[in-house]
Amino acid sequence: NLSEFELHFRAVMGLPIAGIHLEHAGASAVILAPKDVTNEEMPSLQYNFEDALKEDRTRIRIFGKPEAHFGRRMGVVLCYGDLDADTTALRDKAKRLAKTVLGTDPYMKK
Secondary structure (H helix, E strand, O other), rough: OOHHHHHHHHHOOOOOOOOOEEEEEEEEEEHHHEOOOOOHHHOOOOOOOHHOOOOOOOOEEEEOOOOOOOOOOOEEEEEEOOOOOOOHHHHHHHHHHHHHHHHOOOOOOO
């Protein structure tokens, strides 16, 4: 019920942090750069959001980095469900969808 930003903000400002409550189950998978891309070439990096955004209860966060290096974390796919949702299934869904965004395996090795 509190974002990471809100938690950090409250801590830094010395503000109270009320009870933290789990609102849903979730999992994430990283979106990795498929190749080295300079700042000038970044517009050529083809993101495919359509497949992931067709899925219910799925979000994408792109970090907006100025350049890419093979295997660099460019964003994450977040999948969530009810509190009693199967987190293994959510993880597998997030990994499957992360592969579609830039065409790379979220757990590839260099």
